[in-house]
Amino acid sequence: MGVRAEAYDWLEEASEDLRHAKASLEAGSYNWACFAAQQAAEKALKAFMIGFLRRRPPHVHDLTMLYEEVRGMLDLPECVREGLGELSAYYVLARYPNAGLRRPSKSIGRVQAERAIAVSEGVVQAVRGRLESS
Secondary structure: OOOOHHHHHHHHHHHHHHHHHHHHHHHOOHHHHHHHHHHHHHHHHHHHHHHHHOOOOOOOOOHHHHHHHHOOOOOOOHHHHHHHHHHHHHHHHOOOOOOOOOOHHHHOOHHHHHHHHHHHHHHHHHHHHHHHOO
16 A cells, blocks of 8 residues: 555645745745744654554644654654754744744844754655655
């Protein structure tokens, strides 16, 4: 039995979010780059759950928790695993004033956005590799 088409839909949306993250980085919208990177990683992990666990992913945004559910089936490089917590925080931190930063659009810089994109890219690539090898 192959991977469900729905898993590829989620993965393609993850790729689109990653594209938006990179465009936001180039536009200097670093907080949006971080949020889009978080979304890409979340959707990729959920694509993996749909494709390999064959179940609905939980309605959560915590990337470390999502990864724990698939850890034995999806290997991520150590630098990607270690960045999941920081990337998860951008789900809220990058969008809302006073949710940790007074002005996310002013407080999040290029370095954070580049790190977020690198972690997200690692997740998306790992999931794509596993789905395409099935």
